[in-house]
Amino acid sequence: MKQEDKKRALEQFDELVAKVGSQNKACNLIGISAAIISGLRSGSYKGDEDKQFEKLIAYFRVKEEAKDSYRAQDYVPTSISEDVYQYIRNCQNKGGLMAISGDAGVGKTRAIRHFCENNRMNTIWITANPCLNTVKPVLKALSKALNVNARTNDDMYIGIQDKLKDGMVIIFDEAQHLSLKVIETLRGFSDYFADRGQTLGICFVGNSTTISKFGGKQDAVFEQIANRTIQRPIFNTKQIKKSDMELLFPLLVGQDMEIEFLLGIAQTKQAIRGAMHLFSNAYDNGDISYDGLVNMAKHMNMNL
Numbered sequence: 295m296k297q298e299d300k301k302r303a304l305e306q307f308d309e310l311v312a313k314v315g316s317q318n319k320a321c322n323l324i325g326i327s328a329a330i331i332s333g334l335r336s337g338s339y340k341g342d343e344d345k346q347f348e349k350l351i352a353y354f355r356v357k358e359e360a361k362d363s364y365r366a367q368d369y370v371p372t373s374i375s376e377d378v379y380q381y382i383r384n385c386q387n388k389g390g391l392m393a394i395s396g397d398a399g400v401g402k403t404r405a406i407r408h409f410c411e412n413n414r415m416n417t418i419w420i421t422a423n424p425c426l427n428t429v430k431p432v433l434k435a436l437s438k439a440l441n442v443n444a445r446t447n448d449d450m451y452i453g454i455q456d457k458l459k460d461g462m463v464i465i466f467d468e469a470q471h472l473s474l475k476v477i478e479t480l481r482g483f484s485d486y487f488a489d490r491g492q493t494l495g496i497c498f499v500g501n502s503t504t505i506s507k508f509g510g511k512q513d514a515v516f517e518q519i520a521n522r523t524i525q526r527p528i529f530n531t532k533q534i535k536k537s538d539m540e541l542l543f544p545l546l547v548g549q550d551m552e553i554e555f556l557l558g559i560a561q562t563k564q565a566i567r568g569a570m571h572l573f574s575n576a577y578d579n580g581d582i583s584y585d586g587l588v589n590m591a592k593h594m595n596m597n598l
Contacts, residue, residue: 295344295347295348299347299351300334300347303347303350303351303354304334304335304350306350306354307320307324307331307350310323310324317331323353324349324350324353325349326346326349326350330346334346334347367542368408369404369407369408370404370538370541370542371541372401372534372535372538372541372542372566373533373534373535373537373538374396374400374401374402374405374529374533374534374538375401375402375404375405375408376405377527377529378394378396378401378402378405378406378499378529379405379408379409381394381497381527382394382405382406382409382463382465382495382497383409385463385495385496385497386413386416386417386461386462386463386493386495386497387493387495388493388495389484389487389488389492389493389494389495390484390488390493390495390496391477391480391481391484391496391497391498392495392496392497392498392526393469393497393498393499393500393526394497394498394499394500394526394527394529395499395500395501395502395526395527395528395529396499396501396528396529396530397501397502397529397530397531397563397565398501398563398565398567399531399564399565399566399567399568400529400530400531400533400534400565400566401566402467402499402529403467403499406419406465406467406499407419409465410465413463416459416461416462416463417462417463417464417465418436418439418440418462418463418464418465419465419467420432420435420436420439420464420465420466420467421466421467421468422466422467422468422469422470422471422472422500423468423471424471426471427471427472427473427476428473428475428476429447429473429475429476429479430447432472432476432479432480433447433450433451433454433479434450436450436454436464437450437453437454440453440454440457440458441457442454442457451479451482454483455483455486458483458487458494460487460492460493460494461492461493461494462494462495463494463495463496463497464480464483464494464495464496464497465497465499466480466496466497466498466499466500467499467500468499468500469498469499469500470500470501470503471500472498477498480496481496483496484496502528531560531561531562531563531565531566532561534557534560534561534565534566535557536553536554536557538557538560538566539553539556539557539560539569540553542556542566542569542570543556543573545577545582546573546582549584551584552582552583552584552587555584555587555588556569556572556573556587557569559572559591559596562597564596564597568596571594572587572590572591572594572596573587575590575593575594576590
């Protein structure tokens with residue numbers, strides 16, 4: 295391997311360190327240890343030096359190539375995303391439980407991310423999944439977010455309760471994974487603040503099954519949850535508007551055929567996410583005309 299290639303790789307690494315704020319963060323992104331980097335810099339690395347430089351070069355090559363690919367804006371104020379944002383704000387202001395339901399890919403998570411970016415000091419965001427769905431894992435996640443040092447459920451619960459503050463909101467994305475016992479446990483936090491004339495909002499965001507956990511059954515536990523749920527808005531792909539497409543795809547403003555075609559895609563189960571993937575691929579293919587979009591949709595096996 296040429297020395298100039300090795301030198302350039304280390305220069306790019308230093309640029310990454312400056313961007314992310316520390317050498318450890320840069321090493322974690324690449325998947326290489328700080329000790330190896332130190333050895334490569336000093337020339338004292340005892341292992342396969344070329345292999346480690348190849349790892350660096352491959353990482354930065356991918357990043358360079360990605361610069362030429364289409365990149366969507368971080369946040370676009372579509373009608374649904376803005377509504378989700380305002381519902382979360384309402385949950386924070388009023389306290390209590392809220393369940394927001396929506397089809398996959400309509401912009402719920404983007405709204406959550408934008409809200410958290412704007413409200414870092416009083417928002418906790420946790421994404422549930424099949425492994426993070428019962429009481430102990432959820433309490434662990436909250437403990438980590440609040441720097442609570444405890445192991446047992448009761449100690450974690452008390453520690454979390456002590457660290458939570460008036461006016462905070464906890465957002466659970468992919469909330470359809472949460473068990474009923476988790477929701478009941480979290481309700482206790484909200485009730486604790488309400489009993490003291492304070493507010494703690496707990497906002498559950500997920501697919502249509504999320505709503506069924508908030509009043510869909512009539513046993514006592516569900517009734518307790520339903521009575522404490524301030525709102526249960528539901529969003530679907532049919533609510534996506536043409537104006538949303540114009541915001542999402544400014545390169546196509548004024549090109550009605552292309553906008554209408556992407557709107558048609560977005561209003562199916564593909565949703566906004568599918569329309570964005572389609573446009574991104576067409577852009578990278580060098581053809582965002584109507585025919586280019588149609589051909590790419592066929593290539594992607596989208597149901598037209």
